[in-house]
């Protein structure tokens with residue numbers, strides 16, 4: 001498990017901390033999680049937050065689209081590899 005710098009989802013909050021990298025963040029520090037203070041204020045269980053638990057329905061839909069596209073792209077890639085090996089074999 002990698003650890004990365006996280007920023008609080010609350011844009012007015014400047015808290016940052018090192019936490020588990022659940023989104024495979026390479027460049028931008030993740031900000032899907034509220035810091036302990038903000039989570040407490042909002043009545044959210046800090047430890048139960050997931051990369052999607054705080055998303056609004058619109059954000060969730062947007063995320064799903066990205067995931068779908070990524071899946072489709074990897075499927076297409078696999079098919080290409082398969083057909084390439086069929087030609088060779």
Ligand SMILES: [Zn+2]
Nearest residue numbers: 008013035038
């Ligand atoms: Zn915060």
